[in-house]
Amino acid sequence: MSTAAPPADARPDPVRIAVLGCADIARRRMLPAFAASPDVEITAVAGRSAERAKELAERFGCRAMTGYETALADDEVRAVYVPLPAALHATWVERALLAGKHVLAEKPLSLSLPESRTLTRLAAERGLALMENVMFVHHAQHDAVRGLLSDGAIGELRAFQAAFTVPRLDADDIRYRPELGGGALTDTGVYPVRAALHLLGPDLEVAGAHLARGAGFAVDTAGAALLR
Known part of the structure; x- marks a missing residue:
């Protein structure tokens, strides 16, 4: 052997x-x-x-x-x-x-x-x-941005703003069903929050947040958060 x-x-x-x-x-x-x-x-x-x-x-x-x-x-x-x-x-x-x-x-x-x-x-x-499965943080462009920040090439990062929107979905889409975990926060809110954590680090705190429901919907269809 x-x-x-x-x-x-x-x-x-x-x-x-x-x-x-x-x-x-x-x-x-x-x-x-x-x-x-x-x-x-x-x-x-x-x-x-x-x-x-x-x-x-x-x-x-x-x-x-x-x-x-x-x-x-x-x-x-x-x-x-x-x-x-x-x-x-x-x-x-x-x-x-x-x-x-x-x-x-x-x-x-x-x-x-x-x-x-x-x-x-x-x-x-x-x-x-x-x-x-949050894939975007593994994209080379995000490594490049973090590299620019760590090298001081674009100065100190003091504020970060992100938004994520999608066209209105069909009325029977599962993202509108609360029993299946639907809603804007779980479906799309993950992305701007994760982007902020990616660039600003894990010590962010929620200073304020609001979720809104469109007329006739049983889940949140929009929202905003301020992190510090």
Whole structure:
């Protein structure tokens, strides 16, 4: 038996990942990104609907599974991606961690600070990776801006302003359903707040905030926050 060390440039085995659900973000963005990465192997798409899971799995050459628990019980699956409605994130992230899977979860990780703390603590205790899918902070342009700031090229950062808006959605969109964690804060408010944390650091405090509901809506459709 050879005991020679592997070559220094040997790549690790790709992460075998399953997608829980057939959400639009998974279809349009994440599954194509997984397929393009040599570091990821799409193992399965699990869905409540066997037909939808089969259709999506065939597109990406992987197995279709009926029910999210099926993916969590599969020994070939090492990690899962959770693009479910926001109100379901904490439940399925916790179940995945308890099943020993690494997790990439769509934002927001949960709908409350205590839930997020519980999940991050559970991941740490089990030695598992848990990441929230906020991709823009990994873009090279944001590294460039932080580099300019740290080098003093554009002076001291004293104020930061950000806004995130989207066109009005269809009336039956899940983002308007409170029982699914809908609302502007959880869907789009994450981005300007995360951008402020990215550039100003983790010690920001909320000085004031307001959420507003458009006429006829059961969730917040706009809002603003002042951080210091």
